[in-house]
Each structure stands twice: as structure tokens, then as C-alpha cells.
Amino acid sequence: MEARASSSFASFASIVTFTLAALVACGSDPSPTPSVNAAQGGAPGGAASNAPTPTSDSGAPGSSGSSEADAGAAPGGPPPSNGFPAHWIDGTACGADPDIQTWQYDDRTFILRESLCKNFEGPFVYLLVGTSKAMLIDAGTGHVNFQAAVTKILQGLNVTVDVVVAHSHAHGDHVNGDGAFSQAAHTTIVGHSPAAAYQFFGVSGTTASTYDLGDRVLDVLPIPGHEAAHLAFYDRRSRVLFTGDTLYPGRLYINDWQSYQASVARLAGFVTLHPVTWVLGGHIELPASGQDYAMGATVHAKEHALELTTADLVDLNTTVSALGQNPTRTTRPNFIVYPLN
16 A cells, blocks of 8 residues: 555557446455355445355356457466455454464465554455465565565465566565565565566566466456555466456555556556456555545444455546546545645
């Protein structure tokens, strides 16, 4: 989050204006398995539901994409999903909650939430496991040990793979946990600067690249605006788009307005060509209904669902485009546009 000032993919922006109308019209005790009381998440815009956890594919609410894009996704669609828990640790039970809540989204995708009792940012971290590498998207604030959590998950899967610690962007609540990985064997920590991150993933300018974890290909998309080194990751296997602090249910702090507008337009274009099940960001800062939590709040009672959809990305693109070059704080149902300059 951190509210501080600080080709194919590029071509998508040119088609966004045409495609958006069509889209709108169409409508530390981490555990390597889902907790026993967890259940399928509810629709974005509200709190997670208490429905039983599904044993089959969670479907693709908010998904879009053409047959051409489907060819690059997992054959036969994404693997069966456990959906989302009924409740994330939210600072309301600091004496009982673990430092890290670990949720197994599917057989090789894990969502980890840092406790708000440890740091008010309460970031979400994502572990994607391939056959040769596992990639962690973000490393948290440094107040909890994500390295131990990752080790426990991989041991539970009985796999031996190299670990890549990547980052959605370079703000402290996403990179300060790197130190826990600095002495870990078979582990690479990706640099924080745009040059270092782009070089590692083969990104050039606004052109996306791909990164293979072994039978699991990720699209790596440069999306500066919130922060200069910001990247989004699209997992072709699960069809989840990870957007860091560019889009999540909360205050979307924007340091570079023009870059942010262009990045969101490219993301909106990307999802017209790729099937997306969910859009997952780095935080939750909104309740299921009502006003956003105060900055620095360590209790998030009755949180908004973590998961958003491509409809929210379309809404974001429409909103920032309409604001032109005179951005102001703008509240939408599932996020708040928050320009800093």
C-alpha cells in the first residue's frame, strides 16, 4: 500500500476504448491446507460467505477472453479450486490468530495473509509452485517469517524446487521480508528497482514477458503508477491475475497519474484476450459495506472479500480515464482511487 510519492502488451491500450463497452454490456503457524472451518468466498463487494468449500472448479466469475487466449491457458481450464476462506485473520483476535494465515487455493497455489496484529498493512502474499521453481509474490513487512511458511508448504507438498522471491513493487510492506530469505538455500531474491526487476523477468518498456516455473507459465506485465517498479503477474494455470497495489479492495494510492492511467488501460486490454478467474491484490482496506478503515487501523472487522473480478478492472479503467488529467479521490463500490499528486 504505502501512500508515499516515490509489442503486444503495449498495443492493448489502443483497443481498450472499443472493447470496454462490450465487456460492460456482457456483463506463525501456517498450514499447507485449507483450515477446517474455511469456506468458499462470497461475491466481491461483500464479506466472504459461509457456504461449504467446493470440491470442484470454482468457475470463472468475471472471466473473459477469446479462444485465441484460451490456447495459452492450462489445458481443460484451471485446476479445481478451494475458493476462499470464510474469514481472513483481521486483527479482531490477536491473542488467538496465527502470525500468518495460509490458505491453499488449489493444489499448487497458496494465499498467505500477514496478521494485522503484527503490522497494520496486513499484506497478502502469494506462492505459486511449478515443477522446477516456486515463486513468492511479495515478502511482507518483515514482521513475520514468510520463509518458514514457504518451507513448510513445500515440505507438505513433498517437492524440492528453487524458490524465487519476486515483488509486485518495491514498497517496504512488500519487500522488507526479504531478509528472512537471504540465507536460504536454492533461493533467488529479485531486485527491487525497475531495472533489476525488468532484467530478471525479461521485461522491456511496456512489453510483457513470460516466466516459466516448470509446467506453469506466468505473464509478467509492467504496470508503473502506484510505484515505478510495479509488476502484475498472470498465472495461466489458475487464470488468476495478481495486481499488487494497483487494484485491490481499498485505497489505490497513485504516485504517477499518467503512468497509472496507461498501465490500467493495458491491463484492461490484457484481460480481453486472456481468461481471468479472479483479480487478487495486495491488501484489504474496505469493509463489506460502509466507509474505508482508517489509515493505520489494526482491526478490520467484517472485511470486504479479497477477490475482485475483471468487471472491477473495467470499472477502474473507466474511472481513471474519465478523470482525465485532473484526478481526485473517487470512491467506487469495490475500491477508492486515491491520487497523491
